Structures are given as C-alpha cells and as structure tokens.
Amino acid sequence: MSSSKEMFDLNDPIIESDEQKSFSDEVCESHDNKKPFLDEVWGSLFPQENDLKQSTRTNNRRKIVFCDVCEQSFANNSNLKQHMLTHTGEKPYSCEICHTSFSKKSNLEQHIRTHTGEKPYKCDDCGNTFAIRSTLLRHMNVHRGEKPYSCTICNKSFSYKIHLNRHIRTHTGEKPYSCEICDQCFSDENNLKQHVRTHTGEKPYCCGVCGASFARNFVLTRHMKIHSGEKPYSCDLCSKSFSNKSHLKRHIQMHTGAKPYSCLICNQCFADDNTLKLHVRKHTGERPFCCEICKNSFARKSHLQSHMKISHADGTPNSCAICNKSFSSKSNLAQHIKAHTG
Incomplete structure (x- = not known):
C-alpha cells in the first residue's frame, strides 16, 4: 500500500516492526544459544524440535487479529493499534532535538541515536558496533560468508542488498542521483554525497592526531597510516613497502615501465592518472x-x-x-x- 525506499545507506536507521524486533532479538541470541528450529509463522527460535512443536500447538490457540485496511495479521490488539498509525498518518512521538515525528516510540528511540551517536549493538566476532539491530544482522552475513543477494544478470552474489542494487546499475547504466549544483549524475547516493563536498568544501572526517580533515573516510583511514607507520603493501620485486595500494601500483610501474595513461591532446603517456591530470592542465590552462x-x-x-x-x-x-x-x-x-x- 505504501512504497518503500529501495536504496539505503548502511548507517541509515532501518525501522523494524515489533514482530521483526522480536525475531531479530532471537536470531542474535541464536548465535550464542544454538536455536536452529524456527517457527515460520511467529518467527520464534527454539533449541529443540520438541520445543518448536509445543510452541506451534500453543500458537495455534492464540487469537489473530486483522487490519481492516490492508488485512495484515497481528498477534494482539495492541500491535494492531500500533499498526493503524501507519494508515492514519498519526505521529505522536517527536524528537526534542530536531522535532522529527514518528508513529512508534521505538522508531523515535532509534532516531535519537543519530544525534547521540549511541551504537548499542555489538558484533561478537569483530567488535564493530551498530545503532540498529537489523544492521548488525546484515553485518553478520559477512562473518558467516553468506551472500543471499544474487544478480539475475551475471549471478554474482552479495552479503548486502544495497551492494546488489549498486552492482545492478553497472549493468543498466542507471544514475538516479543528481547533483543540484552542477547536475552531474551518480549511480550511488554515497558517491553523490562525497561529490557535493567538492562544492561545499565540507571535510567531516578529522584526524585525532594532527587535526587534518578529509572529505572521505577512506582518505582519513589512509592518512592515519602515516602516524602509525603501517605499510601493509609490499613490492614483490624490491620489497619496498607503502601505506596505500595506489602508491604500490605507481611504484610497480617504475619497474615495468608501463605508462597506461595517455593524453588525448598530445598523446604523451604517463605511469599514473594523477600525473596525466596535472599534464592536461598545461593544455587547458586550468588552475583550480x-x-x-x-x-x-x-x-x-x-x-x-x-x-x-x-x-x-x-x-x-x-x-x-x-x-x-x-x-x-x-x-x-x-x-x-x-x-x-x-
């Protein structure tokens, strides 16, 4: 009845229904408590098959109520009443910081974390923390090696649906995200956000050691290796090490003599694209x-x-x-x- 946003940022809140929250909680617990038996009707998990059968008999006696608008079913009147707010548009829960309103108190609580930075859901395998439970569950696919989202065109599989959606655009050429300043289009919303910073000058990622700031998080991560002295990328030919992969690639071309980047104006060739860009400015007169x-x-x-x-x-x-x-x-x-x- 209502459309859902297909794309989402991994850091964006994903609002869960009461039923989904209950299911998510039990799935998280199942990693530690070994609960492999799933009640497909109610979403509950059980350690023994007999427990599942007993629960099924109990649930068959439970009263199910239905929404008169969309015929969705609920376990009780309380959940139905909460659901009806999605049809009426009523949003009684308001954020005191930015005044955004929500139909559920749980949605408001999740939203407030975008202001406080609280991330209460922790991955036991790698220690990463998340603001939303469902984001943690998607993250667990990485550790389990699960890739449930497959491309129907080339059969490549992904751990996250957002990665599949982004991949499909490499086939379709679709670029739905447009810059309001220069009209340049992008296939991914994150790439658009990063591009807009070239106009605004925003650099939200700050080094805690020297105070340098960056427009992209990966550039900050690469910069931090300067302070740590970490150089994980080594040349197989001379064993020289580098803090980032692009520097290693540029170095290897010194051994091979490869110059794959060619100037379209004078056909002069270069070992890396940055040197080519600097060269092209001699032709264009650009001084940025x-x-x-x-x-x-x-x-x-x-x-x-x-x-x-x-x-x-x-x-x-x-x-x-x-x-x-x-x-x-x-x-x-x-x-x-x-x-x-x-």
Missing part, C-alpha cells in the same frame, strides 16, 4: 588551487602551498597600497611600487 589572500591561482596544490609559505607567511596580502593590485611575491610588489614612485 586559488590563494584566498591575493587570489592568484595555481595548477598544483603544492605550488599553492609554496606560494603561501613564501608570499603570505605573516598572513598578509602582497597588495599595492596605491592601486590595490596584488602580487604573488613581495619582490614583485616592490618592483611594482617603483612604477608609482619613479
């Missing part, structure tokens, strides 16, 4: 790194950094007091002033 003090721009970030150290070490612009023209260095400014003073 701009000095906020004197507004001079540079093709390379390292050139901007050098400029800041040489020209603005004291934080002041090299601008002419007579005509307000700015210069990249103090020596150029001094030469310019002579034009005024003679």
